[in-house]
Amino acid sequence: MKTDKRNSGIKLRFVLLGEDGVGKSAIAVRFLCGRYLHEYDPNLECCYDKYETIDGKAVKLEIYDTAGQDTLDNYLANADAILYVYSILSKKSFAAAKSFRDKIVSSSKSNLPVILIGNKRELEQGRHVSYKDGFTLARENNWKFYELSAAVDTHRINDMVLNLASEVLQNRKSNLPRKCSKLKRAMSILNVHINQAKLLSHSSSGSIAENKTQKSPLISLHPRLTERRKTCPALS
């Protein structure tokens, strides 16, 4: 059966961050339409949509190509994952990746999935950032790491984004039951307290003497309370 990709309730937003000129727009365009244009408007900050089927589900992918027009906090607040780009030709852009790391770890979004991307890998002769440096920065922070080229790599960029989407969806799925079971546990504790409060108010409405001799039938019927009474003489 064919999936209608546009008929989807699932939405993921990936935000491209990095210094000027590292190739954020080139990567976005390569993913969105498989092309490389050479020139991209440096002031254009734009969010593009692409519909994909991921793990059998129709997903709307929003690729947010930034140009430094908003604060980092705002970019992080609205992201499901970050694609942080530096150029392997530029030490400065790699230093910016480290300072991004310092900011994100001290922010409330320190658990946001991040992919570190060393772009322009086909220009090996001009390399100023080693593969090892990129790999180490990513590993230290539990990020994924790719060296690639928006100029020549189509499949690599495609696979990278789709794998990330699949991973984010898996994380969402595995976090959901945990959240639900925490909620259920909290509700059951709350219910126990409510019942106890009801029982106490019920028993205090009679005389103290009466209570000492004649326990509330509700209390004596509750198996857990009966057990507790056995181990706590003050209650019996």
Ligand SMILES: Nc1nc2c(ncn2[C@@H]2O[C@H](COP(=O)(O)OP(=O)(O)OP(=O)(O)O)[C@@H](O)[C@H]2O)c(=O)[nH]1
């Ligand atoms: N050789 C090569 N050039 C690239 C690659 N990716 C981008 N470029 C070039 O680098 C320049 C900057 O690319 P952009 O995609 O505009 O960079 P950006 O990060 O979006 O820059 P801002 O929008 O100014 O922040 C352009 O001339 C691109 O053609 C790549 O993989 N290889």
Ligand SMILES: [Mg+2]
């Ligand atoms: Mg750009």
